[in-house]
Amino acid sequence: MHSIAIDGPAGAGKSTIAKRVAKELGFIYVDTGAMYRAMALYFLRHGISGEDEEGVSEACDAIAVSLEYENGEQQVLLNGENVNALIRTEEVSMMTSDTSKYRVVREKLLSLQRELAKKKDVIMDGRDIGTCVLPEADLKVYLTASSSERARRRYKELQEKGTVCDFEKIEQDIIARDEQDMNREVSPLRQAEDAVLVDASDMAIEEVTEKIVTLYQDRQL
Numbered sequence: 001m002h003s004i005a006i007d008g009p010a011g012a013g014k015s016t017i018a019k020r021v022a023k024e025l026g027f028i029y030v031d032t033g034a035m036y037r038a039m040a041l042y043f044l045r046h047g048i049s050g051e052d053e054e055g056v057s058e059a060c061d062a063i064a065v066s067l068e069y070e071n072g073e074q075q076v077l078l079n080g081e082n083v084n085a086l087i088r089t090e091e092v093s094m095m096t097s098d099t100s101k102y103r104v105v106r107e108k109l110l111s112l113q114r115e116l117a118k119k120k121d122v123i124m125d126g127r128d129i130g131t132c133v134l135p136e137a138d139l140k141v142y143l144t145a146s147s148s149e150r151a152r153r154r155y156k157e158l159q160e161k162g163t164v165c166d167f168e169k170i171e172q173d174i175i176a177r178d179e180q181d182m183n184r185e186v187s188p189l190r191q192a193e194d195a196v197l198v199d200a201s202d203m204a205i206e207e208v209t210e211k212i213v214t215l216y217q218d219r220q221l
């Protein structure tokens with residue numbers, strides 16, 4: 001099986017790019033953030049605080065996360081319920097960053113992620129794919145962009161959905177989330193030694209997609 005790992009901070013365009021690369025190469029796109037988001041939704045629904053490690057750990061036993069694909073789109077199921085439409089709010093984003101720092105939460109999802117990569121050619125995005133989940137990936141990319149550019153894209157995306165939002169607040173949330181994801185003890189976000197750094201601040205989506213496809217193809221020669 002072949003695999004591509006894409007890591008990077010929030011809003012760098014990982015999922016948009018990974019979906020396109022997956023299409024071009026005929027790979028399955030696996031969005032690992034969605035799995036952490038589904039777990040965070042469970043904690044929110046049950047009134048468990050992101051700071052309550054014990055409560056989070058206990059709740060983990062009651063959670064089953066699984067993936068399905070509908071017309072090629074990943075759907076994440078939380079105890080059998082499709083929660084795709086419920087996991088993209090700012091509240092869930094922050095809760096996800098708060099709770100994905102716990103080892104018990106990460107261990108729950110790690111084996112599922114590795115199993116997927118054993119069965120199919122995958123392009124997987126997240127924070128620790130190159131450093132932890134798929135250390136043997138054929139290609140590792142660390143995709144980043146300036147925080148203002150990332151906030152601008154996120155703002156645009158929310159506006160298009162008709163959500164009222166404040167640019168400053170979005171940028172602050174993004175910076176706070178990066179800070180937490182990069183500085184946690186377990187599997188922090190960092191560029192793997194053998195990852196290619198791609199700064200997409202001034203690059204179009206098509207350009208980044210082509211760069212990754214080419215990098216991958218060159219490695220297969």
Ligand code: DC
Nearest residue numbers: 032033034036096097100126127128
């Ligand atoms: O990629 P995303 O924005 O959907 O991720 C949401 C949060 O989940 C992110 O702030 C950190 C966490 N996450 C993680 O810790 N490890 C991953 N592989 C993917 C996401």
